[in-house]
């Protein structure tokens with residue numbers, strides 16, 4: 001049995017990188033301030049000292065260049081883990097992600113693989129304003145050929161990052177800012193968590209709540225609150241959006257008859273709408289109430305704290321949505 | 330030649346920027362200002378020396394470190410402070426925050442959260458001015474780090490081939506977060522094989538000059554030549570200004586990448602002290618007058634803080650306005 005300690009989300013990610021770099025010399029790390037600084041949130045701390053500047057590369061602010069270099073290096077045999085400091089910056093390097101990394105294997109008849117991991121920071125709640133607060137994972141889900149990983153706990157973060165590094169496909173790995181400081185049990189030994197396997201974070205019987213990233217914690221708060229009122233909430237964290245574990249969600253909805261999806265991404269054409277569509281297709285006959293989405297309205301994330309609170313999903317809004325669906329049917 | 334009045338004005342503006350930034354540094358530490366804040370203290374001579382050459386109808390594009398550019402363009406510090414406090418009376422109604430202050434009427438086309446994004450915006454504005462047949466110009470402020478962003482390099486090329494009235498002002502404050510612009514260490518790769526950005530500009534056919542960015546009169550003279558050239562329709566120039574930021578990259582930065590001693594060394598060449606000394610030696614003003622001016626700047630900032638603190642927060646409903654020119658979102 002592996003020793004289990006309490007680690008922060010940052011420490012769990014850092015340990016995953018350390019262990020994978022130790023295990024496999026083809027793993028390299030690139031990005032802005034990943035070396036001397038140790039990553040602006042500390043995720044790559046100590047890697048440069050341990051593995052040296054050939055494997056831990058501080059890059060200039062040239063995202064199209066170094067993210068693209070990650071694609072090229074992966075195509076010829078390395079396993080790069082490249083950091084895009086905030087997902088909001090994807091615009092300057094998107095071609096390398098969605099036209100190159102995502103499509104090369106398919107276009108080339110399955111003859112190559114791109115074992116690339118792009119780690120990036122997401123999320124609002126810290127008044128970082130319109131260009132540093134988005135989650136945007138839905139955009140990457142939309143593009144065939146990219147795996148989309150969104151951990152919500154230190155345990156999941158470590159296991160999913162190790163799985164990501166070992167996986168032979170291009171992956172977007174999303175880390176929510178508000179999760180970096182949270183603590184949880186993490187085994188010391190390396191371990192993997194398979195992609196496409198949802199985790200039931202709380203069991204319940206009245207309503208199914210599907211939530212992602214930081215919103216898992218807001219959903220759990222809502223579930224705790226509602227338990228006192230006699231409403232039993234099942235909280236499911238899909239953990240990876242591509243591949244997606246539909247079955248666990250269908251099973252839960254068939255049991256509860258009600259579904260609320262909590263998604264910090266913009267509402268229009270987002271993750272929540274897609275899940276709602278899947279469930280409408282497969283579980284229509286089991287639903288006792290309309291499917292509800294708790295999402296961010298289609299406005300850029302405002303700076304001012306009361307405005308930001310207005311637009312971001314939170315436990316209060318989740319409770320309201322749950323009560324609405326529980327009342328019906 | 331600069332008139333005495335104009336030099337005194339420039340001195341006041343430099344003092345106002347410093348007082349603003351020093352105060353914001355304190356307010357951030359006290360938890361009164363949220364979000365990501367990047368301070369301009371130490372770099373005042375660059376914004377003030379360049380902008381002293383501008384006239385009505387000219388524009389600038391700015392960066393994440395934009396307070397100094399705003400103040401030098403004459404943006405009201407009360408509105409700026411209120412913006413940082415997220416208040417409705419802020420320059421952008423509290424929606425933008427520190428990284429997104431804009432005041433088009435003053436010619437300030439916006440601070441920017443995306444490094445390098447000002448480059449294309451600047452050449453676009455210059456294209457419009459040229460099309461309209463004015464002799465107005467655009468100044469593109471950008472850091473040493475931004476010079477490695479593809480969009481900036483593309484903009485240099487387009488500005489040269491389209492012969493646009495643009496002045497690229499490089500604020501080489503020695504660092505892009507932790508990455509050194511000039512003096513690579515054993516642990517960090519160089520960011521460029523050129524000796525400087527000024528050297529690189531030559532390859533684009535853009536005349537360039539390296540300037541002591543701590544000497545406001547030197548910056549003024551260099552910018553004067555570049556602005557006149559642009560007004561005559563002879564195309565873009567680049568000024569590579571060597572300067573230094575006193576505070577961390579952002580407020581809260583532990584600054585693991587540089588030493589106290591290095592900061593102290595640069596503080597000895599403080600742009601405000603250098604200018605003060607010159608003004609006294611040139612007989613433009615007495616020390617007493619210059620001290621009074623500095624005190625006045627401090628009280629203007631105090632008034633701005635009071636204004637900000639007494640201003641209301643925006644109503645939550647304002648989160649949904651301003652997405653489009655019509656109410657739809």
Ligand SMILES: Cc1ncc(C[n+]2csc(CCOP(=O)(O)OP(=O)(O)O)c2C)c(N)n1
Nearest residue numbers: 089394442443444472473474475504505506
């Ligand atoms: C496209 C993009 N990449 C990365 C960042 C993160 N970032 C913000 S400021 C900065 C460093 C900028 O350095 P420089 O251009 O020298 O400006 P300075 O901060 O030194 O004034 C970085 C990497 C960003 N905001 N946008």
Ligand SMILES: [Mg+2]
Nearest residue numbers: 472473504505
């Ligand atoms: Mg810099």
